[in-house]
Structure formats: structure tokens, C-alpha cells
Amino acid sequence: MTYKQIKWTILFIPTITVGLWEYVRHQFLLPYISMDLGNWLTPLIVYLVSVTLLNKLFHMLERIRRELEQERTAKFALEARENLAKELHDGIAQSLFLLSVKIDRLEKSDEQQSQLQEIYNIRKTVHEVNRYVRQAISNLRYEDTAVKLMNLNEALDVEVQKIAKEVYVDIDVFWELQDEMLTPKEKVELLACIREAVLNIEKHANASKGWVQGEGDKQNWRVTIKDNGQGFEGNPFQLTDRYGLNIMKERAEEMNWELKLIRDNHHTHIMISKRENEVGCEVNHKMNI
Numbered sequence: 457m458t459y460k461q462i463k464w465t466i467l468f469i470p471t472i473t474v475g476l477w478e479y480v481r482h483q484f485l486l487p488y489i490s491m492d493l494g495n496w497l498t499p500l501i502v503y504l505v506s507v508t509l510l511n512k513l514f515h516m517l518e519r520i521r522r523e524l525e526q527e528r529t530a531k532f533a534l535e536a537r538e539n540l541a542k543e544l545h546d547g548i549a550q551s552l553f554l555l556s557v558k559i560d561r562l563e564k565s566d567e568q569q570s571q572l573q574e575i576y577n578i579r580k581t582v583h584e585v586n587r588y589v590r591q592a593i594s595n596l597r598y599e600d601t602a603v604k605l606m607n608l609n610e611a612l613d614v615e616v617q618k619i620a621k622e623v624y625v626d627i628d629v630f631w632e633l634q635d636e637m638l639t640p641k642e643k644v645e646l647l648a649c650i651r652e653a654v655l656n657i658e659k660h661a662n663a664s665k666g667w668v669q670g671e672g673d674k675q676n677w678r679v680t681i682k683d684n685g686q687g688f689e690g691n692p693f694q695l696t697d698r699y700g701l702n703i704m705k706e707r708a709e710e711m712n713w714e715l716k717l718i719r720d721n722h723h724t725h726i727m728i729s730k731r732e733n734e735v736g737c738e739v740n741h742k743m744n745i
Contacts, residue, residue, distance in 0.1 A: 457516065458520075459517070459520045459521070459524070462513055462516055462517050462520070463517070465513060466510055466513050466514070466517070469505060469509060469510060469513075470502055470505065470506070470510075473501060473502055473505050474498060474501075474502060477497075477498060477501050478498070481494050481497075612631070612633065612634075612635040612638070612643060612647075612670075613629075613631045613635075615647055616629055616631055616647070616650060616668060616670070617629055617631075619647065619650055619651050619654055619668075620654060620666075620668060622651075622654070622655075623654055623655065623657065623658040623666075624658060625654075625657050625658050625663055625664065625665070625666050625683070626664070626665055626666065627654060627657075627665075627666040627667065627668060628665075628666070628667050628668070629667075629668045629669075630667070630668070630669040630670075631668070631669070631670045632670060632671045632672075633670035633671060633672060633677050633679070636674075637672070637673060637674040637677060638674075638677075641711075642711060645707050645710070645711050646679065646728065648704075648707060649679075649704045649707055649708065649728055650668060650679065650681060652700045652701070652703065652704045653681040653704065653726045654666065654668070654681065655700065656700060656701065657681070657683040657685060660685075661683045661685025661686060661687075661724060662685050662686050663683035663684050663685030663686075663724075664684060664685075665683065665684045666681070666682065666683040666684075667680070667681070667682045667683070668680070668681050668682075669682075672729075672730075675730075675731075675732040676729075676730065676731055676732055677729065677730050678727060678728070678729035678730075679727070679728045679729070680725055680726070680727050680728075681725070681726045681727075682723050682724065682725050682726075683723065683724050684722065684723055685724060687719045687722075687724050688717075688719060688724065692717065701717075708728060711730075712730075713728055713729065713730050714727075714728070714729045714730070714731065715727070715728055716729075
């Protein structure tokens with residue numbers, strides 16, 4: 457029953473009860489029940505109906521009212537999150553983008569060499585803050601409804617699928633790593649690393665195909681991002697313009713994960729893994745001969 461129907465039912469039941477009782481009493485029970493006894497029985501019958509049928513209806517009314525209040529509160533919270541996300545996007549994110557453009561111009565100036573290290577530090581900071589802001593915007597807009605709609609075991613898989621669809625390269629996802637095997641902090645950092653690796657496939661690899669695979673358990677797991685692109689020379693982590701890779705490396709070091717970047721069999725592999733008794737971050741480099 458709806459909220460309105462319950463209210464009208466509560467209003468009508470006592471009236472109908474008294475009307476039916478009085479009709480039965482005067483038509484059929486007058487020879488057996490005196491007028492005084494009938495007058496005493498009328499409020500008693502109304503009371504019995506109230507504590508049985510009406511009491512249940514009042515509980516239903518309270519439950520519906522609580523649900524409406526919860527929906528209203530959730531709606532207000534969602535609107536507030538959406539407004540905050542819009543403010544972040546229109547304010548901080550746009551300002552960071554403009555600052556990034558100015559740094560690009562500064563890098564091309566005649567005094568580039570003397571200011572290169574300072575430019576690199578500024579660019580790295582801007583790149584990282586911009587990534588955090590965009591992730592905050594995404595979480596503000598979608599996290600609340602996504603958590604309600606998705607099964608917890610599917611949440612991480614769905615997020616990886618979404619990342620794969622953000623780029624124009626065809627990315628296949630093979631995901632067996634269950635959501636409960638990672639802490640909330642690990643999920644955030646791992647998804648950030650996967651997003652950076654996938655974006656690198658689109659921006660730098662000139663690849664036509666990519667793969668993302670996650671497997672393992674809570675103590676030992678591995679995530680591999682692979683592509684068939686042009687590969688790399690030397691150690692890309694030492695290049696000053698690879699801000700995303702260096703941020704990925706720092707994330708892995710902070711989480712005590714092992715990070716490997718390998719070129720093998722005409723494919724580039726970025727492997728992020730966790731081993732129960734291993735700490736630190738290792739970068740291995742192999743060239744396919």
C-alpha cells in the first residue's frame with residue numbers, strides 16, 4: 457500500500473467499524489444485548505480494532521516515512537556531491553590544466569636547460585594533483601550510486617572495465633582478482649596505476665591492442681598490463697618527461713608492491729604484484745633481441 461492509501465485506511469477503519477457494529481447491534485442483537493452493555497462494547501470493539509489492525513498500519517506508515525526521509529536525505533547528499541564535483545571541475549581542475557599549458561610553454565623557452573629541474577618538479581606536482589582532483593570528481597559523482605548498484609565482488613572488475621573503455625585502443629580485460637582481496641587503500645592505488653598504464657598505451661605506445669589481467673589471492677596477486685606497441689628504449693623511469701610512470705613507481709613503492717616494466721616478444725608488459733614476504737619496488741628492464 458502507498459503512503460496515501462494507508463492514511464485514508466487509518467481514517468476510515470474506526471468509522472466503518474463503529475457503523476457496522478451499530479447496524480448489527482440494532483438489527484440483530486437488541487433482544488440479547490441491553491443498551492447500556494452495547495454502549496460499553498462500542499469503545500471496546502474500536503480499541504481492539506485499533507491495537508490489532510490499526511497498529512500494523514501505523515507501523516507500515518512509520519516505515520514508509522523513514523524510507524522517504526532516507527531517500528530525501530540521500531538525494532540532498534547526492535546533489536551536494538554533484539555541486540561540489542562541478543565546483544572542483546570548473547575551478548581547480550581548469551586552473552590546473554591552464555597551469556600545465558603554461559609549463560609546456562615554459563619548457564620550450566630559450567632558458568629551458570637552466571630551469572629544467574624546477575620545471576620537472578612543478579610539472580610532476582601539477583600532474584599528480586590534477587589526477588587526484590579528477591579521481592575525486594569521479595568518486596563524488598558516481599561512488600554513492602555505484603556502491604548501491606554493484607555487487608562488492610564485481611566492483612573492482614567493473615572499474616577496470618571502465619578504465620579500459622576510456623581509451624581508443626582495444627583493451628581486453630581478464631580479471632580474476634576479487635574485490636575483498638584488497639584493502640580500500642590498495643584498490644585506489646591499484647586502479648590509479650592501471651589507469652596510468654592504460655593511458656600510456658594510448659599516448660605513447662602506438663599500439664593496436666592491449667590486455668589487462670588480474671589474478672591471485674589476498675597474499676599474492678599480480679596485475680599485468682600488456683600492449684603490442686612500439687616499446688621503449690633504455691629505462692623510461694629515468695626520463696624526465698615520463699611523469700605518469702614515475703608517479704606509478706612512487707605509488708608502488710609506497711604500497712610495497714613490486715613493479716616491473718618488461719619488453720618481451722614484441723610486447724610491453726607492466727606488472728604490478730604483491731608478495732606476502734617481499735617489500736620494496738623493483739624495476740626490471742629487458743630488451744627483446
